[in-house]
Amino acid sequence: MKITPHTKISAIIKANSHSIAAIASIAKPFQKLKNPILRRLMAPRVTVAEAAAIGGCTIADFKRVLEPLGFIITTIDQKGTENHIGGNAPVWFSSLAESQTDTFDVRQIIDQGDDPLKTIMQRYHQLPIGHALCIINSFIPYPLLQVLGKKGARHYIQSPSDTLHHTWFFKEVAPAKPEKISNDHITIQIPSSFEKKLADYEPQYRIELDVRALPMPQPLEAILQAIPKLKPHEILYVYHKRVPLHLLEELEGTAYNILLCEYADDDIRLLISYETD
Numbered sequence: 001m002k003i004t005p006h007t008k009i010s011a012i013i014k015a016n017s018h019s020i021a022a023i024a025s026i027a028k029p030f031q032k033l034k035n036p037i038l039r040r041l042m043a044p045r046v047t048v049a050e051a052a053a054i055g056g057c058t059i060a061d062f063k064r065v066l067e068p069l070g071f072i073i074t075t076i077d078q079k080g081t082e083n084h085i086g087g088n089a090p091v092w093f094s095s096l097a098e099s100q101t102d103t104f105d106v107r108q109i110i111d112q113g114d115d116p117l118k119t120i121m122q123r124y125h126q127l128p129i130g131h132a133l134c135i136i137n138s139f140i141p142y143p144l145l146q147v148l149g150k151k152g153a154r155h156y157i158q159s160p161s162d163t164l165h166h167t168w169f170f171k172e173v174a175p176a177k178p179e180k181i182s183n184d185h186i187t188i189q190i191p192s193s194f195e196k197k198l199a200d201y202e203p204q205y206r207i208e209l210d211v212r213a214l215p216m217p218q219p220l221e222a223i224l225q226a227i228p229k230l231k232p233h234e235i236l237y238v239y240h241k242r243v244p245l246h247l248l249e250e251l252e253g254t255a256y257n258i259l260l261c262e263y264a265d266d267d268i269r270l271l272i273s274y275e276t277d
Contacts, residue, residue, distance in 0.1 A: 002072045005049035005059055009033070012071065013043055022065040027055030032221070036228050040250070045145055048073075054140070092170045093156045096132055101168075105136040110216050115242050117144075124148060124169060132170045138163045139217065147249060186248060186258045194261035197271060201235050210239040212266075220246050223272075227256065230274050238270040 001015045012019045024030045030051070033039050046054070048062050063073045102123055106116040124133050135141060145155055153169040198206070209226050211219035219240060226236055243260065251258065259271040
């Protein structure tokens with residue numbers, strides 16, 4: 001298979017599953033590819049060039065580990081690429097005027113332990129067609145790329161440093177219909193019903209995970225890393241500070257069931273199990 005810096009990691013994995021271990025060996029951030037759910041989140045959205053920027057490595061590192069598997073890496077420049085990190089800016093970005101940009105620095109909100117997702121979604125919804133929302137953050141918001149991508153947003157990321165990232169979301173067209181999370185795999189319960197369901201599992205089959213003290217985006221990553229390890233007779237009992245919208249979207253269409261209970265504004269409990277029927 002011939003690949004370029006613009007080839008998606010998911011396409012490489014689909015062509016040869018041995019590439020998972022090969023890419024994971026390049027840099028520590030790529031170890032996440034070994035997790036099936038994290039792989040499903042990251043691989044379809046990241047190109048070779050973007051992955052190199054994330055891992056602090058080079059295209060040559062990918063060439064070194066992938067060529068023994070039969071891949072041929074070229075450096076053909078595909079100027080039509082619109083969603084990417086760094087490199088030449090896409091046409092829509094180069095044409096933006098200052099009056100067409102809404103800038104939202106979320107670093108202080110996250111440092112205070114709050115989740116800016118609701119405000120981000122509101123600001124994007126209010127954005128006129130042909131305008132862009134710029135999110136300033138200390139990390140690249142990969143789950144947000146997927147959430148707004150489903151709404152038709154194009155993105156461009158500038159990373160002045162390892163701890164400063166500007167992610168631009170361009171609203172080209174309105175979505176055909178509002179996107180929403182399917183409720184088929186989610187059940188919202190009151191505390192008494194939630195605790196009754198929890199009591200159905202013996203203590204040794206309850207895998208507890210407290211993500212309340214973790215900074216974003218570590219709660220999502222921690223849960224996605226724990227879920228594949230669940231056995232059919234086990235349940236993941238999660239303590240969270242907020243309703244994890246990114247997680248609910250990622251598990252949509254999977255065989256996982258989620259029971260969600262709000263004990264207080266900052267005390268959210270989840271029971272996650274694998275549906276075997």
